[in-house]
Amino acid sequence: MTVFDSLVGQDAAIDELSRAAAAAGDLIAGRPVQPGAMTHAWLFTGPAGSGRSVAARALAAAVQCDREPAGCGSCAACHSVLAGTHPDVRQVVPEGLSIGVNEMRAVVGLAARRPSLGRWQVVVIEDADRLTEGAANALLKAIEEPPERTLFLLCAPSTHPDDVIVTIRSRCRVVGLRIPPAAAIARVLIADGVDPETAEWAAQASGGHIGRAKRLVRDADARQRRAAVLAIPAQLTSLSACFSAADHLVQAAEAEARALHEDLDTTESEELKVALGAGGTGKGATTAARGSAGVLKELERRQKSRATRLQRDALDRALVDLASFYRDVLLVQAGAEVPASHPDFAADVSMVARSIDQAGALRRLDEVLACREAIELNVKPRIAVEALTAALRLP
Numbered sequence: 001m002t003v004f005d006s007l008v009g010q011d012a013a014i015d016e017l018s019r020a021a022a023a024a025g026d027l028i029a030g031r032p033v034q035p036g037a038m039t040h041a042w043l044f045t046g047p048a049g050s051g052r053s054v055a056a057r058a059l060a061a062a063v064q065c066d067r068e069p070a071g072c073g074s075c076a077a078c079h080s081v082l083a084g085t086h087p088d089v090r091q092v093v094p095e096g097l098s099i100g101v102n103e104m105r106a107v108v109g110l111a112a113r114r115p116s117l118g119r120w121q122v123v124v125i126e127d128a129d130r131l132t133e134g135a136a137n138a139l140l141k142a143i144e145e146p147p148e149r150t151l152f153l154l155c156a157p158s159t160h161p162d163d164v165i166v167t168i169r170s171r172c173r174v175v176g177l178r179i180p181p182a183a184a185i186a187r188v189l190i191a192d193g194v195d196p197e198t199a200e201w202a203a204q205a206s207g208g209h210i211g212r213a214k215r216l217v218r219d220a221d222a223r224q225r226r227a228a229v230l231a232i233p234a235q236l237t238s239l240s241a242c243f244s245a246a247d248h249l250v251q252a253a254e255a256e257a258r259a260l261h262e263d264l265d266t267t268e269s270e271e272l273k274v275a276l277g278a279g280g281t282g283k284g285a286t287t288a289a290r291g292s293a294g295v296l297k298e299l300e301r302r303q304k305s306r307a308t309r310l311q312r313d314a315l316d317r318a319l320v321d322l323a324s325f326y327r328d329v330l331l332v333q334a335g336a337e338v339p340a341s342h343p344d345f346a347a348d349v350s351m352v353a354r355s356i357d358q359a360g361a362l363r364r365l366d367e368v369l370a371c372r373e374a375i376e377l378n379v380k381p382r383i384a385v386e387a388l389t390a391a392l393r394l395p
Helices: 011-029 052-064 075-082 101-111 133-144 184-192 196-205 210-218 220-229 241-277 283-290 293-334 343-355 360-376 379-391
Strands: 041-045 088-092 123-126 150-158 174-177
Touching: 011 041, 011 174, 011 293, 041 052, 041 283, 052 075, 052 088, 052 123, 088 101, 101 123, 101 133, 123 343, 123 379, 184 196, 196 343, 210 220, 220 241, 220 293, 241 293, 241 379, 293 343, 293 360, 293 379, 360 379
Parallel strands: 041 150, 041 174, 088 123, 123 150
Antiparallel strands: none
């Protein structure tokens, strides 16, 4: 078993990354390397759930591995990289709405050092599309003049300028990932001990997102949230029903986000207060407490940004389910013999397919996608979702 086994349904990418990892080992050993086999900057693109960050971490582990083949998956280097504890591999994961310039400058500064334990300094930037303009410029300078034995691994949905600026894109080697087929996801779930019938259902209902397929299998709340969302299209028979559905969607997203961040917020705040001298006595503790207001305010700002991001992500998952529902409606209307995304909601899909024509289904699908974009552009979620549910109303 190698570190690349976690990349599901990505055979072409695995071959490319395996060759690059072998070339990285040859470079360290001073052996000749085929031109273009290895580069200092990589950009992993693909839809959500395709495994962008998984691919980046796998390459990071493989280049630190000193065994044959590179990325053996069993040595200490592979285990520590995959566990997130390797001292020469830094993962930049945005908790809030964006990755700021100060954070990126700090990471770039550390990446310029020589490796302390491993063979390379590696920076993995998840969601590189969330880099602010200043952060992107700070990263660009490092990629233009890369330190020796430093690798930058970026993850983004696409190579579009809205996701990654052109100057960074042009200096990276792009690895495009595809949506894993449902059969491949089901095999992973079955290998984890899930019964075949449940595995096939979760693989289909996940929309090609491996992480979500695993959540649907293990988390009853996730299954209930999905069922509540997919029940909405057939219920939109009046304006009051539309506003009620919008209220449910927003409140459910807020509750999900609150459950994820409240305990973490409390822990972070208490730990910071203790670090700043809360509960201490004496002149030093008093002085530290006086200067803590700004630090606490900055923590609150980051926590608020994280809460907003979690709420948006929860809403986005619901909107993806709605989009796939109308995809199933179009399949029924066209009589296409293609597996449905939500076979357990076939009755609701058929009812909606009878109530609207194909143009209406396409228009509703466009409305769902437009709502996703509006929320990402900072339109208030309640306003965006209320407009959406009104547009989805059945005739």
